[in-house]
Amino acid sequence: MTSLYEEIPPAPAPGVPTTRVTITVNGEKRTLDIEPRLLLSHLIRQGLQLTGTHMGCDTTGCGACTVLLNGRPVKSCTVLAVQANGRDVETVEGLSSAQQLHPIQEGFKQEHGLQCGYCTPGMMMAAKALLERNPNPTEDEVRWALSGNICRCTGYQNIVKAVLWAAEKMREQEG
Amino acid sequence: MALDELKIGGMGASRRRVEDNRFIRGKGRYVDDIVLPGMLHMEILRSPVAHARIKSIDTSAAWEVPGVRLVITGDTMASRNLAWMPTLSYDTQAVMATDKVRFQGQEVAAVIADDPYIAKDACSKIVVEYEQLPPIVNPFQAQSPDAPLIRDDKETQTSNKIFDWEIGDKAATDRAFEEADVVSKLELHYPRSHPSPLETCGSIADYDRATGKLTVYMTTQAPHIIRAAVAMVAELPEQMIRIVSPDLGGGFGNKVPVYPGYVISILASILTERPVKWIEDRSGNLISTGFGRDVYLQGEMALRKDGKILGVRMHTISDHGAFYADAQPTKFKIGLMHSAFAAYDIPAAHLTSEGWYTNKAPGGVAYRCSFRVTEAMFFQERxxxxxxxDLGMDQAEFRKVNLVKDDMFPYRTAFGFLTDSGQYGKCLDVALEAIGYSTFKQEQEEARKRGKLLGLGISTMTEPLGAGNSREYDIIGIKMFDSAELRVHMTGKAILRTGAKTQGQGHETTWAQIVAHELGIPADDIVVEEGDTDTAPFGMGTYASRSTPVAGAAVAMVSRKIRAKARKIAAHLLEVSEEDIEWELGRFYVRGNNERGVTIQDCALAAYSNVPDGMEPGLENNAYYDPPNLTWPFAAYLCKVEIDPQTGVWDVLNFVAVDDCGVRINPMIVEGQIMGGLTEAYAMASMQYITFDEEGNCIGSNFMDYLLPTSWETPGFELHEVVTPCPHHPIGAKGVGECATVGGPAAFVNAVMNALEHTGVRNVDMPLMPNRVYEALQTGQDVSGAPPVKGE
Known part of the structure; x- marks a missing residue:
């Protein structure tokens, strides 16, 4: 992928220093001039206009902003964008292709693992990190892996089912 | 051949949700996802103190920050007569403080800038000088003779009291107590709790001077009410106001009120002639937006030795914060608190209530319940x-003696409500069987020998939903009906719009199922839209579990109007008289000759291409539904807990929920609603703790301090169903969104109290945090949770 220069709208105010970073977002390399204090969540949402990553609490408490940074789930509201320099960021928009949903996405729909949908992208990214390191988790392992992500609607039971549904589907696809 | 209803996604199908297709791809459109050309960003400066006179505000340094476009203070608002606004309970509320701040977190100033970071920077440069006044953090301080007058802005206000109110039959209740063998008493505090939808509140106001039109994208559960409120407050003509409620990241009552941030962003857009976005941060949401509960409940019950309840007295003392902003039907000062004990056959009841101002954010929003029924049902079951x-009777047996029996409907409660249907005894029996009630006492004794305390709690209740009929229920004079508009296109596909507003309940899925049930048009052929006041018919919005009882009924009724017109078209197409036409799902046919028929799609095409002489073309209509009564679902919730006496930690071993919400449109979604509701019940019972210290500081202003349950703590729930159709609802539904949050908390608390019974403890206030349970175990005394908590 060729590197791409772009300005983060709106431009930093006159006199505000900027730093150049290169971040691979959903497989695409982006080179950007940003304020050093810019949060990764704001870069993703406002700068790159990937609004599937949500903000729920501003303090790492709710997990709605969970993205994968070099494959590990992080809460992007408390990661500085400059910390992602030279790394891979994966957001919910990177889960599916135009034709094919990721099994985790299918699982959430099949098992009614979402209601208002606000926590869902963060939940799915946390689930993806789990299933990549543990393809056959127990219910307790799923509950523990998602315990940094808050859902106010579902009561979690169907979210857990959705992740187990996806795990089975992914094992079938692998096997 | 009639269609198979389940195959077309009709009533009773666990149809997978339509809205999920965008949410699982990260393509939802919440208010903060919307970007308008030239949009500015607004940040609000909030008061750090709970009660103080504002001596001065210096905004000069904020104006000098590059990128700042506007700084607004109370004076700016006042110069346009916008410093105060009316509340939904006929009080006034400060939009921005001018004279005093009356709670911590109140809006003091706002900065509008090119970028949210700049707006935040500039806010920190505003200097406000406060002269502190003594803060009041509970109704008992509020009534002290030395208490400062919080609402000195109101000429007629001479104390901190808001209202006295009563309902019921005092004389009959007094007689019941004279005849009683046993009188049982209980006092408790239902603490403040915050609904905390995962998305905070926010708005984008976009005023176009050229057209005079104001468009506001807003996190609101009731867009039409907001339009009316904006028309009144901002004195703009109503046709020039468009409120759009996009995807909402949960609501739970938190997104019913009109918040100052919305109003300030509107003025900011008018002044800058640019779109202005305001997105509340989480602390702002927790400390300034509508709380639920905060009521002190006292009561006593007159009992006969054989277990019969003769009468009930209740007294409530409610803490409304600095402004009386409850969102509730006008006639009822403390909401539908008098729905308490509606499931029980009690001859006499009397309720007195008093409401007080305090230096706390305005509360009294319904947090996943209809107008104080959560407090009512919690007190009832406790x-x-x-x-x-007190009678020495078994918990289940005592309920069976007193629950309203199946053959007593329609039943008039002691407070005057009319309940219509139910199988209360059956629901309880199903739950008792599922949890293994008959062997529990033995289990409990064996556990004691192992040093563990087991407890089983029961909560059985019926609650009023729907918030209609219009004779009795209105909000600021607007009647509580709802609406639906259905347009069937010539290819037989359709668009449905309602006055409700989904926030996760799945209206886009379930409303189409009702149309499929009524017309036989496959649910996948029907698109559902809500939330845009320029296109949706007028409705009161979604809260109080009223969507299915009211808007859902309107969907059925508009479908029937469409069917009635289609029948005339069918008669024309089949060349018979209308009386000879029969209907089966999806098609009309000639009586006696099932082969000769036309589908609803045939009729739709004909409506645009071949209408009978004299008939208006087209196939669309609308319906306004004014429910004849409230709906009354019933639930039996049973919970089994184990307490570790060494730590006070309690675990849920088993939770059984039996819900009778009438006919279920989509069982999958109904069960999702119940599990979500039970989780919020568990949250309130166990950990959601938001309180105030002596200085009026809000303790619990972020998710590190205000604990919400995660997948790790939340127990599993075992669900069962009983179906008693609602006799007056077009599809027999009763509503379900809030039953579990309303009835659930008492099941958890009664279970813990049951485990503590040997200590003599009668009450521990929620949340039942381990330290409180431990204290109760150690002291054998009740544990109160009322504020203030001791400062550090």
Whole structure:
């Protein structure tokens, strides 16, 4: 992928220093001039206009902003964008292709693992990190892996089912 | 051949949700996802103190920050007569403080800038000088003769009291107590709790001077009410106001009120002639937006030795914060608190209520319940629990003696409500069987020998939903009906719009199922839209579990109007008289000759291409539904817990929920609603703790301090169903969104109280945090949770 220069709208105010970073977002390399204090969540949402990553609490408490940074789930509201320099960021928009949903996405729909949908992208990214390191988790392992992500609607039971549904589907696809 | 209803996604199908297709791809469109050309960003400066006179505000340094476009203070608002606004309970509320701040977190100034970071920077440069006044953090401080007058802005206000109110029959209730063998008493505090939808509140106001039109994208559960409120407050003509409620990241009552941030962003857009976005941060949401509960409940019950309840007295003392902003039907000062004990056959009841101002954010929004029924049902079930114990009767047996029997409907409650249907005894029996009630006492004794305390709690209740009929229920004079508009296109596909507003309940899925049931148009052929006041018919919005009882009924009724017109078209196409036409799902046919028929799609095409002489073309209509009564679902919730006496930590071993919400449109979604509701019940019972210290500081202003349950703590729930159709609802539904949050908390608390019974403890206030349970175990005394908590 060729590197791409772009300005983060709106431009930093006159006199505000900027730093150049290169971040691979959903497989695409982006080179950007940003304020050093810019949060990764704001870069993703406002700068790159990937609004599937949500903000729920501003303090790492709710997990709605969970993205994968070099494959590990992080809460992007408390990661500085400059910390992602030279790394891979994966957001919910990177889960599916135009034709094919990721099994985790299918699982959430099949098992009614979402209601208002606000926590869902963060939940799915946390689930993806789990299933990549543990393809056959127990219910307790799923509950523990998602315990940094808050859902106010579902009561979690169907979210857990959705992740187990996806795990089975992914094992079938692998096997 | 009639269609198979389940195959077309009709009633009873666990149809997978339509809205999920965008949410699982990260393509939802919440208010903060919307970007308008030239949009500015607004940040609000909030008061750090709970009660103070504002001596001065210096905004000069904020104006000098590059990128700042506007700084607004109370004076700016006042110069346009916008410093105060009316509340939904006929009080006034400060939009921005001018004279005093009356709670911590109140809006003091706002900065509008090119970028949210700049707006935040500039806010920190505003200097406000405060002269502190003594803060009041509970109704008992508020009534002290030395208490400062919080609402000195109101000429007629001479104390901190908001209202006295009563309902019921005092004389009959007094007689019941004279005849009683046993009188049981209970006092408790239902603490403040915050609904905390995962998305905070926010708005984008976009005023176009060229057209005079104001468009506001807003996190609101009731867009049409907001339009009316904006028309009144901002004195703009209503046709020039468009409120759009996009995807909402949960609501739970938190997104019913009109918040100052919305109003300030509107003025900011008018002044800058640019779109202005305001997105509340989480602390702002927790400390300034509508709380639920905060009521002190006292009551007593007159009992006969054989277990019969003769009468009930209740008294409530409610803490409304600095402004009386409850969102509730006008006639009822403390909401539908008098729905308490509606499931029980009680001859006499009397309720007195008093409401007080304090230096706290305005509360009294319904947090996943209809107008104070959560407090009512919690007190009811805690009182029932205490009364059974005082009589020495079994908890289940005591309820069976007193629950309204199946053959007593329609039943008039002691407070005057009319309940219509139910199988209360059957629901309880299903739950008792599922949890293994008959062997529990033995289990409990064996556990004691192992040093563990087991407890089983029961909560049985019926609650009023729907918030209609219009004779009795209105909000600021607007009647509580709802609406639906259905347009069937010539290819037989359709668009449905309603006055409700989904926030996760799945209206886009379930409303189409009702149309499929009524017309036989496959649900996948029907698109559902809500939330845009320029296109949706007028409605009161979604809260109080009223969507299915009211808007859902309107969907059925508009479908029937469409069917009635289609029948005339069918008669024309089949060349018979209308009386000879029969209907089966999806098609009309000639009586006696099922082969000769036309589908609803045939009729739709004909409506645009071949209408009978004299008939208006087209196939669309609308319906306004004014429910004849409230709906009354019933639930039996049973919970089994184990307490570790060494730590006070309690675990849920088993939770059984039996819900009778009438006919279920989509069982999958109904069960999702119940599990979500039970989780919020568990949250309130166990950990959601937001309180105030002596200085009026809000303790619990972020998710590190205000604990919400995660997948790790939340127990599993075992669900069962009983179906008693609602006799007056077009599809027999009763509503379900809030039952579990309303009835659930008492099941958890009664279970813990049951485990503590041997200590003599009668009450521990929620949340039942381990330290409180431990204290109760150690001291054998009740534990109160009322504020203030001691400062550090």
């Amino acid at each position: 009182m029932i629990h205490a009364a059974a114990n």
